[in-house]
Amino acid sequence: MATSFDFTEQQKSAILTHDKNLIVVAGAGPGKTRVLVERYLKLLEANPTWSLNALVAITFTREAALEMRNRVRQELESHLHNAPTLDVTQRWSKLLEQMDSARIDTIHGLCATILRANAAEAGIDPRFEVLEPIDGTALLSDVIDGVLRELVSDSDDDTAKLFAEYDMRAIRTVLSNPDILMADLDDMPTNADEIFQLWEEDWVANYDANRQRLKEDPQLGVAWDWSPPSVPSDDKVMAIYLRLDEEWESFFEGTVSESCAALDNMQQAISLRGGKAANWGGKEILAEAKENLGVIRDLLKAFRKRVDEPPNETDKRAAEMLVRWYRLIAKVRDAYQAEKEAHSYLDFNDLEAQAAHLLNTKSAVRDRYQGVEFKQLLVDEFQDTNESQWKIVTSLANIDDDVALVTAQGYCNGN
Numbered sequence: 001m002a003t004s005f006d007f008t009e010q011q012k013s014a015i016l017t018h019d020k021n022l023i024v025v026a027g028a029g030p031g032k033t034r035v036l037v038e039r040y041l042k043l044l045e046a047n048p049t050w051s052l053n054a055l056v057a058i059t060f061t062r063e064a065a066l067e068m069r070n071r072v073r074q075e076l077e078s079h080l081h082n083a084p085t086l087d088v089t090q091r092w093s094k095l096l097e098q099m100d101s102a103r104i105d106t107i108h109g110l111c112a113t114i115l116r117a118n119a120a121e122a123g124i125d126p127r128f129e130v131l132e133p134i135d136g137t138a139l140l141s142d143v144i145d146g147v148l149r150e151l152v153s154d155s156d157d158d159t160a161k162l163f164a165e166y167d168m169r170a171i172r173t174v175l176s177n178p179d180i181l182m183a184d185l186d187d188m189p190t191n192a193d194e195i196f197q198l199w200e201e202d203w204v205a206n207y208d209a210n211r212q213r214l215k216e217d218p219q220l221g222v223a224w225d226w227s228p229p230s231v232p233s234d235d236k237v238m239a240i241y242l243r244l245d246e247e248w249e250s251f252f253e254g255t256v257s258e259s260c261a262a263l264d265n266m267q268q269a270i271s272l273r274g275g276k277a278a279n280w281g282g283k284e285i286l287a288e289a290k291e292n293l294g295v296i297r298d299l300l301k302a303f304r305k306r307v308d309e310p311p312n313e314t315d316k317r318a319a320e321m322l323v324r325w326y327r328l329i330a331k332v333r334d335a336y337q338a339e340k341e342a343h344s345y346l347d348f349n350d351l352e353a354q355a356a357h358l359l360n361t362k363s364a365v366r367d368r369y370q371g372v373e374f375k376q377l378l379v380d381e382f383q384d385t386n387e388s389q390w391k392i393v394t395s396l397a398n399i400d401d402d403v404a405l406v407t408a409q410g411y412c413n414g415n
Helices: 009-016 032-046 062-081 086-097 107-117 133-153 158-164 168-175 192-215 218-225 236-253 256-269 283-307 313-343 348-361 363-369 387-396
Strands: 021-025 055-059 103-106 129-131 345-347 376-379 403-407
Touching: 009 032, 032 055, 032 062, 032 376, 055 062, 055 107, 062 086, 062 103, 103 107, 107 348, 107 387, 129 133, 129 348, 133 158, 133 168, 133 313, 133 345, 158 168, 158 313, 168 313, 192 236, 192 256, 192 283, 192 313, 218 283, 236 256, 236 283, 256 283, 313 345, 345 348, 348 363, 348 387, 363 387, 376 387
Parallel strands: 021 403, 055 103, 055 376, 129 345
Antiparallel strands: none
8 A cells, every 4th residue: 555645835836836837946855756755646637548658757876767657556556446436447557557668767768769760760779778877987988998998009109109208097087087088079179279379369358358257346446546746756665657648549559469568567666665755745545545455456466367378388288188188098998989880889978979860850750749749848857957958858848838836845744
């Protein structure tokens, strides 16, 4: 006999709101899985013509999927046991018979199901084997070994220069990172000079943007517009003001090169020592003059920190290393992909990427699922979706509709 629960009002709203998309926000422990199962059952109760497969429930671990399957099965058995009429009995009995094929699975299980059902459209072998993470790691390790052996034996390959900069363990660690291996490098520059030029252009753009922001800074405006009294030019503090005045236009209006030189000169010139109070008409005015110089000094220091130094010879060397990394990562990625294709393997990243591509490029496939074959999509731990998973979810559910937000805090009490 399934356990009955007393749900809070917020949880009831999450269970019974069926006419719009719903995001349920709750902390750990308040019974989200219980709410998800109850919503699943209430959708079946409210739609007597739906088959079990009209509902799709996505979890992010197999353990969670198994737990939800077991709970749904228990609830179906309970509904069958307590059915008031023959028609209702037949309804719940039929749904219970469909449990073995219920679409309660991990995101990867759902992706595999969709890809097998649409293998021709996806351009893959429908008999593909899902490569479990542990097996994928082992296969990738073998592929990396092969690529590195080949690289060591090819003295003409410029990529081999990486071995002079990094030890083998560090190289293997980078190549074994799935996020790096799956990164889109197709549009990356393959020439170190091009990369360095892009860095220079980005640095100049950042410099100009920060220079304009500093020019418009009201704090700088107040400090710079402060007018000192008539002070002898040989006074140490007055000499600083005169030097800043000489560099000001070059810093704000000159080329980036002229501006950098002016910045150096201004920062070197500013000192808060010296100055004769008698030249300034008293200690208070001299203190005010130094205070304004302090503001200018601090703002220039913050500006330099934001823009940092322009790309230099060290960056040129880094660009060369980056090209070699691109090439090595591409070699491993291509070899790993070829090995998977040779055995009709798809790893978890492949499942997500290919399912997302299929659903986003084949409208006939997407339209067959969205709101037709799949009437409702329930996603557990929705906040953990990555880009590919997000594309899959939004292809299967019409998120253009209104979305209701339910904060389902509070615990459901079993009895």
